[in-house]
Amino acid sequence: MRSKGLGVVAFVVAAAVSVIAAFNPGLAQTIKVGAPLPLTGPLSPEGTKLRQGYELWLEELNKAGGIRTAGSRANVELVFYDYQSNTPRAVQLAEKLIVDDKVDFLFSPFGSGAAKAASVVAEKYGVPMLASTASSAEVFDQGYKNLFGLYTDNSTLSEPIADLVTKKSPDIRRVAILARNDLYPMSLANEFEKSAKARGLQVVFFEKYAIGTMDHSAALTQIQGVRPDWIVVTGYINDLILARKQMGDLRLTAPVVTMINGPAYNEWIEATGALSENITTASWFHPVLNYQSKDLFGSTQNFVRLFKDKYGSEPDFTQASGAAVGVILQQAIERAGSTDRDAVRAELGKGNFETFFGLISFGPTGMANSYVPPVYQIQDRQVKVIYPEAVKTGEFRLGVR
Amino acid sequence: MSGRPAVVQDAAIALIAVTAVAAVAVLGDNYVVRLATTLFLYASLALSWNLIGGYAGYPSFATAAFFGLGAYANGVLQAAGLPFAVAWIGVAGIAAVCGALLGFCILHLRGHYFAIASLVVGDVLREIVNSWTSLTGGGMGMNLPLIAFSADMQARFFMGGFFGLALAAFLVARLIDRRPLGFTLRCIEQNDTAAAMLGADTRFAKSAAFTIACIFAGAAGAIYASWVSYIDPTDVFDVLYSVKPIIMALLGGIGTVTGPVIGAVVFLGLEELFWRNFLETHEGVLGLLVVLLVLFLPDGIHRLLTIGRHRTWRAAAS
């Protein structure tokens, strides 16, 4: 009576193995780029945005007739999978994209943690992977040759703000930092602590909050108790909406309040309303910028216009990052004149890509080091660039009420 | 029920399985190997959950807790300088002790109370790992040493590891199924009080089933951590590690030896099918499947395959 069950198991296993083995489509004629995305789960807001960036690039690319390689034109096919905001699944999908879908190149999963995990697979197979949204130096410390990051190091966000703050007012002495207990926000918070200490500021409060926190009032009340001059909160948009709202509830004020990542998003300004006033933030891209570029888009403003036409809203930095890694990969392939991974990797390494996102070159670890992410301040619900001088649209103001 | 045919059958299963796995290792590409690895991981978790959840009827949601515990215990032991093989065995020991202790604490609870208590254990462990930064790296995660094989060899090595675990879980489940312990667990599932009144040491039986389930979940977590070589608390304590084995066991047939294996195969197949074809709605489709399963096939696929066969227990009474 039991042996029948065994037969069934053996049959099912055999069937499964053969079904899995049958999923092996042949090589396509076009250039295939794989992109694991977090379309469901906690990171789905970001995943959706990244996808919009990729798709805008692809659409413009197809209008322009594809990528020019060695006298011919090749179409690009993007292969998406949803990794459900689950890092192991992102890694699994990266491997699937390489082995099973036979993609030529990879765009990384969202954020630092998943990019780091997926870079192991890309390195294993020698597939160049462009990390659209990884900014923690820890991602790039493994000596990998196939990982190229669009974002500059987290310290390039903290340093300019710390400079601005100390130059603006010598009275600002006491810093409070509240960070989400997660790879990127923690790494960012550590950079802010370093930048502050390097300038002789006193870090009077440094605490972490758990992922999924629904109430910041206790931490904020404590911050109020230490009377800081500069408050730094790191986290994602939902954390920062809630934290800003509760700061207002508790009438917690300070000359400078910096929040990353959030205020550069339009949704953040909409959701916080009047409370957005004078919040400082930094990010690698903003639609107020205007770079002339030699890519598909021609200039930042043209990119913004095309984006608005397609999606009806201004692009934020995540959306722009998706399109930016697209144009960088395109330029590298065109320079190499082929889709040969070694040739493209070599071209990526040479850098000097003039894109709507800025001039992109990669440092020795693969992390971009060729541009300075601007610092912004929300003034009258508008995002003003307050640093660097060259692209400035407003003056840094003190006082957050 | 006598010894010899069982031995022959066990050998036959092992032979078939080893052959199939060897074929995948030789013929499959790395993605197929990865799928097979995931399959064995799933099967290990489903088989071990089935001991406490299926046989004894205690709705345990502690799988993720022990999976995460195993992953981090492995990380900590290896960080302390132990080689991975020793660390894995150490993890199994740790999981056994923790499982026995936890079982002692929560197995007197029943129904919803047991379910919640077992669920909360995972939350508590995750929070501890999150806050014990000096040992675990906290929210920044933890890197494990890579095993110095080539990429292809690594993939096959871990497939082999999980296969060994799944096979062990299967054989243990089979052994328990045929021994008085399995019978006792079924009696507990049907009527806890009556079993105790007849002299059954229900506490021992439940604790044994729970502890064995915890050992396998912990070992799975340990091998998993070595496999992915980067773990963070939200990933390894993900409640889905508790929920998926339950769905697999339900899918295949709860409280049977082969059910969880069938469930793992079918579940993995469906998962693959869904996210290939439904980019943004695969979760909803999976949900629909779960709902249909519960409504129309509560006894699982195993039941479909065994209709009309003589059953000594669990006949169509309900």
Added chain:
Amino acid sequence: MLAQIFVNGLLLGALYSAIALGFSLVWGVLNIINILHGSLIVLGAYLAFFLNAWFGISPFAAAPVAAMVLFIPAFLLQLGVINRVLAKPVLITLTLTFGLNLMLNNAMLTVFRADYRKVVLDPPLGVLDIAGLAVPVDRLAAGAGAICLVALVWLLTRTTQIGRAIVAVRMDRDAAALMGIPVATVYALTFALAAAVAGAAGALLSAIFPISPVASAGYLGKAFVICVLGGLGSIPGVVAGGFGLGIIESYGALWLGPEHAGTVAFVLLLLLLLFRPNGLFGRKGFE
């Protein structure tokens, strides 16, 4: 500062009560762990958001609307789907609501997208100053709304025919059936009532918490903790559990650091389950 943190905890506690109310009702009467609950709250919050964005309706006025909108579909869902497995063990009912939740959550993700939104009250309601303590008026109002909701449900179960039928079914299903109470209908009504309450709670919270389908798991988790703290299925227990959790989290964050606030609550929950499984305010006789 200690007093301010106490006020924070109280305000949070009132919101927590609203989060847990519907969940507790379903658990107490139907003996089902309703995984859908978090998504129902989010759905209520979205309704309030769109009513606010399109028609300028305040989220407080939107609460009854959200309740009504959720009532009928929930009634039908219970009668047509959940009712079929009501007598089955925990595992089955829980898995069913888990599957339903995957569907609802994915549907919301597809329709509303995942971007975080929030109702912004214009003009803002401001902050009261009571003896030097800051009391944000929107939280106060939402908290008051939450307490009204609990009181309303409590009155409903005490004074109306339907309410008494619900209580009777909860006490002894078989006896209620023998006395001619249509048990299936009562179950469906209870589930619908719980969904309506969840929707109203979502509307009340829409001005406080960012809204996204992604937020549902957080609400569900809180509901769990509060129900066990307060005692399963007990309506006054929801208030006790909600306030208890709000205050524990607030002081936990103060004394142990914000990242441990959740840990304290979970450890407490586990201890409570081990030593007092009926909750701090629960009834006798579990299982």
Added chain:
Amino acid sequence: MTPILELRNLSRHFGGVNALDGVTLSVGENEVVGLIGPNGAGKTTLVNVVTGVHAPSGGEVHFCGERIDGLRSDRIARRGIARTFQIVQPFPRLTVLDNVAAGILFSRRASSLSRARDLAAEYLAFTGLYEACNQVAATLTLAGRKRLELAKSLATDPKLLFLDEVNAGLNTAEIDAALELIGRIAARGITIVLIEHVMKVVRRACRRVIVLHQGKVLADGPTGSVLADRRVVDAYLGARAVPPAQVGAIA
């Protein structure tokens, strides 16, 4: 007569209610004792405390000269106390055979299930359930399930057996058969404590009767005189739980 079971000052409270309030009694070896009392008198609580379902709030339980209060119910069962439940408690999805085999296996009289099944046949024959042995327990009639309850308990080879209202809900013919069965169980040398509402059964089966009332022993003695006791009749009448026919039987 050596006592097999001795209760000394046994108490059990539930909240503020004293379900058992200082009960002292003893049961001799090979006795068939009736335990009666109006509803809520504490009869089932007494069985629950003796068999370890509830721990006593005070007092002692001695069985075969050893103290057993506070032990877990499975340990008590393995020392030789078995019981049937007022509401039958079969393993619903097991066959009748396996239900009985469970009793043999759990009392450690067999080390394998197949051996236990072999031994179970005897008890099935003894209780007249042999034909139903491959039937699933949930499909039995009420009388059948009551018999199964007995067979399961007997299968643990007890020295002392509590029969908790085994006759409730049975018709006259079924009661006669049950009485005959009780006689045969007693003939095997098993001490029986019979909890009953049907006085006809008590009169026929028991030479001695203990009456519980409000958690206390109200009367204890030969069946005829106890049932004629004025206090016992008052207790029953006051409790309004006894149909007139039965009161008549007492009087």
